[in-house]
């Protein structure tokens with residue numbers, strides 16, 4: 001059985017949806033969870049939820065669009081906790097959906113900055129400390145949009161393709177340093193984020209999905225926990241589809 005006792009696990013965007021479910025799942029396996037989010041109220045609520053269930057958690061405000069905040073907060077976490085064993089780079093936004101000819105550069109930059117540059121900057125800092133401690137495991141939350149095209153969602157799609165590229169490159173660079181880096185590619189998952197998705201698109205997805213439904217956050221969280229555990233010890237640079245088989249349609 002997966003045992004993450006004495007592991008320090010950092011989760012970004014942990015105030016809601018997949019990040020919150022992953023934080024809870026990691027704590028159930030014994031990890032101390034460093035809950036981070038740009039939203040202080042929701043992040044604090046995740047930490048409180050874990051603590052009231054008997055788990056260990058602490059909240060730090062972290063906006064992944066701010067590279068100097070990332071550097072400062074991750075250093076502070078390492079200094080306080082003494083290690084960063086596991087990291088889940090999950091924070092992300094759907095961004096504005098529009099045709100490429102209509103998408104403005106500000107919206108493009110905002111989506112790329114949070115979803116891709118944010119993951120890059122977090123990885124840079126996490127890996128720095130993982131190299132120091134001689135081990136580490138990272139999971140980046142990409143998307144089915146990291147594999148397939150998304151009409152009207154070019155910025156989101158490009159950002160998630162980028163996350164998979166980063167994941168594969170990091171796996172090659174750091175595998176020999178006992179640092180494994182993997183990604184998950186969820187299909188539509190019932191969270192705040194999909195409330196922005198037009199109903200027609202969700203209905204179509206459910207219709208063509210082999211399992212005829214959307215997923216839930218716990219289903220993604222449990223796969224992330226496995227990728228962070230010893231049970232996946234030879235899995236490195238992979239991207240796991242968590243989509244009910246939609247990626248094969």
Ligand SMILES: NC(=O)c1ccc[n+]([C@@H]2O[C@H](COP(=O)([O-])OP(=O)(O)OC[C@H]3O[C@@H](n4cnc5c(N)ncnc54)[C@H](O)[C@@H]3O)[C@@H](O)[C@H]2O)c1
Pocket residue numbers: 012013014015016017018019036037038039042062063064065090091092093094114141142143144185186187188189190191192193194
């Ligand atoms: N829900 C889906 O269908 C789905 C599918 C594939 C991938 N994903 C990915 O899963 C991840 C989590 O999304 P979710 O569905 O749980 O959405 P969500 O909106 O429920 O949660 C996102 C969390 O990220 C935080 N966040 C946003 N911008 C941030 C920033 N700049 N810095 C720090 N925190 C920030 C939010 O405050 C929120 O707590 C995202 O990367 C998303 O792209 C979601």
